[in-house]
Amino acid sequence: MCLSSRTTNDKEAIDAFFELSREEGIIPAIESAHAVAYALKLAKEPNIGTILINLSGRGDKDIDFVVEHYGKEYGIIQE
């Protein structure tokens, strides 16, 4: 086990928000998407082993904001 602090920027978090939604059918809170984004970075390191992410909240509260600001980049066109 290793305890450390790292940072994730907005763009990485939104990427992870969509990646978790579309790969696993789970829409995360943007907060939790930061953890997901970092975990996916970590996963690329050699011999990293298993990763347990705390998916701390669901993304229902964030969906309007995300689609309004980032939807287009992810193929969502709102009428």
Next chain:
Amino acid sequence: MPKNIFNCPLPDEKGYFGEYGGSFIPPELQTIMDEITTSYLEIRKDPEFLAELTDLYQHYVGRPSPIFHAKHLSEKYGTDIYLKREDLNHTGAHKINHCLGEALLAKKMGKKKLIAETGAGQHGVALATAAALVGLECDIYMGEVDMAKEHPNVVRMHILGAKVIPATHGRRTLKEAVDSAFGAYMGDPVTQFYAIGSVVGPHPFPQMVRDFQSIVGVEAKEQFQQMTGKLPDNLVACVGGGSNALGLFTAFMNDKSVAMHGVEPAGRNIEIPGEHAATMTKGKPGVMHGFKSYMLQDDQGEPQEVYSVASGLDYPSVGPQHAYLKDLGRVHYASINDKEAIDAFFELSREEGIIPAIESAHAVAYALKLAKEPNIGTILINLSGRGDKDIDFVVENYGKEYGIN
């Protein structure tokens, strides 16, 4: 592995529950439907499939969903009221139970795309979720009116990578969404799989969706006995197509002491055609969307326009097994109007801190009526979905009456 999950003796091999059900579709579609029936009857006995589904129920959906003893309501109404918390499932309703089953079946049959209709958007979100999980494309057909009313669910489906296609004819609600989805399915029934969203449609869907939903009652029976040492005296569930009701009822079907109540939407006025969707209270037997059941028809035998404040109950027919259970007298069907449902929506929210879907609020409203009858005994309500999708609509249309400015 849950015991006796798929043990109901009906329908017969042609898909009939007594005189209801069956399959009334064009011959080219019947060939495809027969393949689905064959595949389904195989996988429902396949230990590998059952293990996969059970694993997803537990680790993905979060099953078993708890039963909650609603102490404030129980005290207020003088009888013990319990809630089966299907609203706590992943995606917020019971619909995920059958969507995962349908998606796994479609994948095993080599289909590329899941398509479906949706009313309130709960089935659409659940199916888009299942499609993302198993790796299939997904097109959801939804009435334009419902898309505006249930906007958050439309956004969810988009985020999950599904396409949402508006139904723009007629009343632009659930019945029209079914028409559109059916039309699209006819265009390509080979690579697409029509994952019907309730216990309706041609055989084998009324059976298959019921089987996948029956986990609700199997769990509830065991949980309730553990909590109270007895079976519940009454089960209450809302009925649109009827999937959450059969989900709860099926495991108790042979327990004669358990009374079952299905609650239909009386809308704005149950006496005026077009102002309600109380199919079994006001309808008569007929054929629509590929199956025989009770339905609301006009003078020409065409499906009547229907209305309910709950988009998920807004359907002019009902699952054929419900029609059978009504004639048999095994289930008692009642109705609740818009106002009563909205009252119950606020009452459950403010007494127990649980915001129900407007659909489920119909069941709650009827249960609270039932609770006033003498010696009614315990009541177990299937709280089939959470109300997050409905909050804007409810507050905008009814907020003032409940002190929200």
